[in-house]
Amino acid sequence: MREIDAKPSRLRADAERNRQRIIEAAREAFTWHGVEVPMATIARKAGVGVATLYRRFPTRDELIREIFADQLQACSAALDEALDDPDPWRGFCHVIEKVCALQAAERGFTEAFLNAFPDAAADHSRRRLEGERGFAALVRRAQRAGALRTDFHPSDLTVVLLANNALSATPDPAAASRRLVSYLLDSFRADAAHTPLPPPTGLGLGHLLPAGHRARPTQGSIE
Amino acid sequence: MREIDAKPSRLRADAERNRQRIIEAAREAFTWHGVEVPMATIARKAGVGVATLYRRFPTRDELIREIFADQLQACSAALDEALDDPDPWRGFCHVIEKVCALQAAERGFTEAFLNAFPDAAADHSRRRLEGERGFAALVRRAQRAGALRTDFHPSDLTVVLLANNALSATPDPAAASRRLVSYLLDSFRADAAHTPLPPPTGLGLGHLLPAGHRARPTQGSIE
DNA sequence: TGGTAAGTGGACGCCATCGTCCACTTGAGC
DNA sequence: GCTCAAGTGGACGATGGCGTCCACTTACCA
Structure with a gap:
C-alpha cells in the first residue's frame, strides 16, 4: 500500500510493529479527540511508552503527516481527475465534494493538508502551488463553459x-x-x-489554520 | 446604554472602574487571541491582579456572557424584526445576515451565544427555545411564500x-x-x-460547540 | 478625620502536558 | 546460545495555566 519499498525501513521487526500500532492509535485518537490530543494518550492507546512515540515521530506534525498521507494523495488525485473530466462543471463539483468529504471524514485533515504544503519547504510549496494553479484552471474552464458563476473566485475554495472544516x-x-x-x-x-x-x-490555502498556530505572537509585545 | 439602573451596582467606585477596564481588556483579548486566552493575560492588560478578575468574574463563561450581552440582545432583536417584516424572504435573509455578521464581528460570540442559552438553566433554555421556535416559524413562512426552498430545514441554521464561525x-x-x-x-x-x-x-444550536467543551470524556475510560 | 468593610495584587500550590534521559530488554546475526 | 546495537518504558524536570489565599490598601460614611 505504501510506496516506500525503495527506502526499506531499517527498523527492527518489533520496532516496525510498534510504529504501526502508534499510527493506528493516533488515527483513532485524532478522529475522536482532535489533533490536540496529548501525545501520552496516543502512546498509551498504542501500548508503548512516550519515548517510543517521540523517537518515531519527534513532532506532532510528522505524526499527522504520516497518518494523512493517503488522504493527501487522494486529494491530489481528485484534482487530476477533475482536470481530466470532459465536463468542466462535473469536474469542479468533483473536487469540491471530494476534498470536503476527505476533510469531514477525519478530524485533523486540515492540519495535515497544511503540514504537507508548508510555505517554507520548496518541494512542498511547489505541490501547494500546483494545487492552487490546478484549481484556478478548473475554475476558469467551468466559467468559460457557462456553468460556474463568473464572480466565483479561486480564493473561495479556502472559504x-x-x-467545511468547522463541521468536523x-x-x-x-x-x-x-x-x-x-x-x-x-x-x-x-x-x-x-x-x-x-x-x-483573496484567502490562500495558507489561511486554513489560524495565525496563532503558525507564529505565536508574544504576549508582552501587545501590552 | 445598559439597562441595569434598577439594579444599582453596589460596587465601590474604584471597583466599578476596574470592572470596566477588565471588560474592555477582555473584549480586546478575545478578539485578538480567541476566548481561550489565559485569564492572567486579560488581568495584565486590564492592569489589575488576577484575584480582581476572578472576584468579578468567577468563571470565564461569566466574563464572556457579560462582554457579548449587547450582541445577544441584537441577536434576539434581529429575529423579532424578521418576524415583523412583511416580506418573508427578506426577513429570513435578515436573520441569517445579522447573526452571521455578529458572529464574524467578534471572536467568541458563539461561546457567548451558547453560554447565554445553556440547556440546564430553565430561564435561558426558554430563551433558546424561543429562538429556535421563532426561526422555525420564519422558515415555514418563507417556504409557504415560495421564496425559500422547501427542503431547507431549520437545523441548517446550525450548519x-x-x-460561518470558522471564518473568525x-x-x-x-x-x-x-x-x-x-x-x-x-x-x-x-x-x-x-x-x-x-x-x-438535525443539529440544534447546542451543537455549535464541540462536545469536548461541555463534558470532557475521561481519558482512562477509552483505553 | 478616623474606623472599617470592601477591594486589591501577586505569591503560591495544583495539575496537565511536554520532551528528554537513562537503565533495562530484546531481536538479529554469527 | 551469545553478543550488542537497536529498541523500550517510565521517571523526571520544565513550562504554563488555573484558581485561592492572605496581608495590605483605599473609598466611603459618620
Whole structure:
C-alpha cells in the first residue's frame, strides 16, 4: 500500500510493529479527540511508552503527516481527475465534494493538508502551488463553459474548506458536510447568481489554520 | 446604554472602574487571541491582579456572557424584526445576515451565544427555545411564500453558524463571512434547488460547540 | 478625620502536558 | 546460545495555566 519499498525501513521487526500500532492509535485518537490530543494518550492507546512515540515521530506534525498521507494523495488525485473530466462543471463539483468529504471524514485533515504544503519547504510549496494553479484552471474552464458563476473566485475554495472544516466537531461530520456542500454547489452555478457578491477574500490555502498556530505572537509585545 | 439602573451596582467606585477596564481588556483579548486566552493575560492588560478578575468574574463563561450581552440582545432583536417584516424572504435573509455578521464581528460570540442559552438553566433554555421556535416559524413562512426552498430545514441554521464561525480566524472575518453568507442565501432560494439535498442534520444550536467543551470524556475510560 | 468593610495584587500550590534521559530488554546475526 | 546495537518504558524536570489565599490598601460614611 505504501510506496516506500525503495527506502526499506531499517527498523527492527518489533520496532516496525510498534510504529504501526502508534499510527493506528493516533488515527483513532485524532478522529475522536482532535489533533490536540496529548501525545501520552496516543502512546498509551498504542501500548508503548512516550519515548517510543517521540523517537518515531519527534513532532506532532510528522505524526499527522504520516497518518494523512493517503488522504493527501487522494486529494491530489481528485484534482487530476477533475482536470481530466470532459465536463468542466462535473469536474469542479468533483473536487469540491471530494476534498470536503476527505476533510469531514477525519478530524485533523486540515492540519495535515497544511503540514504537507508548508510555505517554507520548496518541494512542498511547489505541490501547494500546483494545487492552487490546478484549481484556478478548473475554475476558469467551468466559467468559460457557462456553468460556474463568473464572480466565483479561486480564493473561495479556502472559504469553503474553512467552513467545511468547522463541521468536523459535530456528531456526524460527513452528513453535515454533504449538506453544506450541496448548498454551496447549488449557489456556485451560473444561474444561481442573484445579488452581487461582496468582493472575494483573496484567502490562500495558507489561511486554513489560524495565525496563532503558525507564529505565536508574544504576549508582552501587545501590552 | 445598559439597562441595569434598577439594579444599582453596589460596587465601590474604584471597583466599578476596574470592572470596566477588565471588560474592555477582555473584549480586546478575545478578539485578538480567541476566548481561550489565559485569564492572567486579560488581568495584565486590564492592569489589575488576577484575584480582581476572578472576584468579578468567577468563571470565564461569566466574563464572556457579560462582554457579548449587547450582541445577544441584537441577536434576539434581529429575529423579532424578521418576524415583523412583511416580506418573508427578506426577513429570513435578515436573520441569517445579522447573526452571521455578529458572529464574524467578534471572536467568541458563539461561546457567548451558547453560554447565554445553556440547556440546564430553565430561564435561558426558554430563551433558546424561543429562538429556535421563532426561526422555525420564519422558515415555514418563507417556504409557504415560495421564496425559500422547501427542503431547507431549520437545523441548517446550525450548519450555517458553524461554518460561518470558522471564518473568525481569518484576517478579515467580516469580509469572508459576507462572501459565504451571500453564497448560502443564493442557494437557499427556492429556484436554486437543482440536485436533491442529502437529509438534514438535525443539529440544534447546542451543537455549535464541540462536545469536548461541555463534558470532557475521561481519558482512562477509552483505553 | 478616623474606623472599617470592601477591594486589591501577586505569591503560591495544583495539575496537565511536554520532551528528554537513562537503565533495562530484546531481536538479529554469527 | 551469545553478543550488542537497536529498541523500550517510565521517571523526571520544565513550562504554563488555573484558581485561592492572605496581608495590605483605599473609598466611603459618620
